[in-house]
Amino acid sequence: MPAEATTAIASPAIASLGKVDRETMSGRVYRDLRNLIMAGQVCPGERLSIRTVAGALGTSMMPVRDAIARLAAEQALEVLPNRTVRVPILTRRRFQELRTIRLMLEGHATAVAAERVTPPALDEIRALHAAFTAEHAHAEPDAGRLIAINKDFHFRIYEAAEMPALMQIIEGLWLQIGPVLNFDLRSKSRRLSDRVALRYHQGMLDGLEARDGAAARAALAGDITTAGDFILACDALLDE
Amino acid sequence: MPAEATTAIASPAIASLGKVDRETMSGRVYRDLRNLIMAGQVCPGERLSIRTVAGALGTSMMPVRDAIARLAAEQALEVLPNRTVRVPILTRRRFQELRTIRLMLEGHATAVAAERVTPPALDEIRALHAAFTAEHAHAEPDAGRLIAINKDFHFRIYEAAEMPALMQIIEGLWLQIGPVLNFDLRSKSRRLSDRVALRYHQGMLDGLEARDGAAARAALAGDITTAGDFILACDALLDE
DNA sequence: TCCCTGCAACTGTGATCACATATCGCAGCG
DNA sequence: CGCTGCGATATGTGATCACAGTTGCAGGGA
Structure with a gap:
């Protein structure tokens, strides 16, 4: 019988087996x-x-x-x-509630991340910010890619807070808000707030680098608030 | 065919039909x-x-x-x-993380509830607090009932905040913490902290009645923190 | 006494089927 | 022209089955 079942035989060939689905x-x-x-x-x-x-x-x-x-x-x-x-249809009221919760939870995660972030993590975050900026520089930015990079940027920061339970909850919040990004995605006028998004992201990054949790949190709050205002203005939401 | 399918016939008999499973x-x-x-x-x-x-x-x-x-x-x-x-086994680290999140979320819910609570809701909360106190007065308090009343007390307050999304998240947190209550439940020495639990609940109630969100929130923080300390002392938790 | 082997029971996973119910479309009547 | 009633279609729900993988335990060898 091959080595897998036995205890201590470590053949180099085994490592190359790869995992079977x-x-x-x-x-x-x-x-x-x-x-x-x-x-x-x-x-x-x-x-x-x-x-x-x-x-x-x-x-x-x-x-x-x-x-x-x-x-x-x-x-x-x-x-x-x-x-x-x-797919749920958010009411304005619920959307605003979710935004309030996000400000608390993601704000906290960001502040903690500012204390705990490691240099390599900071490098990754910087790289994501650069990618986000670069995508904006394109004449025809890919909205889908923009959303993906934005998500990675945020979650790489939250991950640095080393609070897995908190991150799972935050993921749940993004999951509920996700579908309305669809409308945002299709509206080409989003550029309006994009510049400010870049500025807020820069502020978050600066806060992390300076280990200034309050500053990073404030920048994040600006990001979430203005993005939310944009969605609310689109009225893709139920009035209720 | 009975009236159910038709549009506007409202027979008194219909209301008594009851709903079928x-x-x-x-x-x-x-x-x-x-x-x-x-x-x-x-x-x-x-x-x-x-x-x-x-x-x-x-x-x-x-x-x-x-x-x-x-x-x-x-x-x-x-x-x-x-x-x-x-059933998951919580690590100390994760338990403490959950407590931190609870302090934020339940604290916010309590503070908002202080602003929005209505007199009838306040009555219900008072009644639950009275029931909680009464159960403590028993010579042999039923731990299961104690836990149930405590839960109702807290969630009746959170419900008064009128933030359903927030409440769902809080329920998720209680769901994760629930199993360790088991150990607490079986340890008869819990009386130690019970008196203080009563005091904190009273403080929450006072804060709600005075519409003093900060006071209610502070009392809740005491409740959550001391209860958490009790569990941590029990070391029913994984050391990691 | 300990460790390994091999068999039996058990477990989750995925597929398929049966059924009650809901939805949609169309014909017939007012 | 619009509403009602009915039939066809499609949908979620629950049950059952087959299968692969794991676990647990007993038996045999060192």
């Missing part, structure tokens, strides 16, 4: 849908049918059922009284 | 497990087998699979690399 299909569907939602690539109100998604992914209904159940538990999807499931 | 078995299993966990009636590290739970509940595996998937998404349960699922 240790991921369940449920997990994969879940992750894919999650990324889709967080990247703002699904429309608020859009309906998901288990069979349709399963067909599109070439699997049976089971993994999709599972993934949707998990996303619904995180409020990333919504099950209507009809028991059909759709 | 409009709840899925998945939903029921989910809710039951959730309550069990939040009430601290499952042990950290305890393993759950889908078939076993299904057998105990007299259903097939399906609803249990569904419920467990949802709870796992909320970190209320944990899927091991083996793909078996168990």
Whole structure:
């Protein structure tokens, strides 16, 4: 029998074996849908049918059922009284509530990150900021890429706070807000606030480098607040 | 055909029809497990087998699979690399992190509640505090009931803040902390901190009545902090 | 006494099926 | 022209089955 089962034989050949798809299909569907939602690539109100998604992914209904159940538990999807499931439509009130929570939680994560961030982490954050800036410099910036880099920039900072439970909650918040980014994504006028986004990001970076938690937090607050104002002005939200 | 399907016929008889079990078995299993966990009636590290739970509940595996998937998404349960699922075992570090987050979130909810609480809500909160006090007066207080009343007291306050998204997050936090209440529950020495718990609850109530958000928040902070210290002293937690 | 081996029971995963219900479209009547 | 009623389609839910992987334990060898 090959060495895997035995205790101490370490052949160099083993390391090159690679891992055999240790991921369940449920997990994969879940992750894919999650990324889709967080990247703002699904429309608020859009309906998901288990069979349709399963067909599109070439699997049976089971993994999709599972993934949707998990996303619904995180409020990333919504099950209507009809028991059909759709991408939630945020009310203005709820959006503002989420923004308030984000200011607290992401503000705290940023402040803590300013204390704990390591030089290599700072380098990564700098690189992401540079990439964000570069993408803005393009004549025709790719909105999808912009959103992705922005997300990486924020979460790389939160990760530096070394508070995994906090980060999971923050991810949940982005997951709920994700779909409205869709509208933002399609509106080309977003450039208006983009310049200020760059400035706030720079402020966060400066705060981290100076280990000034309050400054970094203040810059983040500006970022979140102005971005939120932009969405609110778009009225992609339910009035309620 | 009875009136239900038609538009405008409002017979008094209809109202008495009652609703026919409009709840899925998945939903029921989910809710039951959730309550069990939040009430601290499952042990950290305890393993759950889908078939076993299904057998105990007299259903097939399906609803249990569904419920467990949802709870796992909320970190209320944990899927091991083996793909078996168990009640998570908190590390000290994670427990302290959760406490920090609770101080922020529940503190904010309490402060906002102080501004928005209505007289009838205040009455309910007073009643719950009275019940909590009364249960303490018993010679042999029922720990389970104590935990339940405490939870109702806190969440009735948070509900008064009228921030549903915030409340869902807080529920998620209680869900993660629930299992360690189990140890607390079994240790009879808990009386030590109970007196102080009563005092802090009184302080929260006073703050709400005076519409003094800062005072209510400070009292809540004392409650959470001292309760957390008690758990940490029990070392029911993983050292990491 | 300890460690290894091999078999049996058990577990989660994915697929498929049956069923009750909801939704949509169309015909028929007012 | 608009509303009502009915049939066809599609949807979520729950049950059952097959399978692969893991775990646990007993037996045999050193």
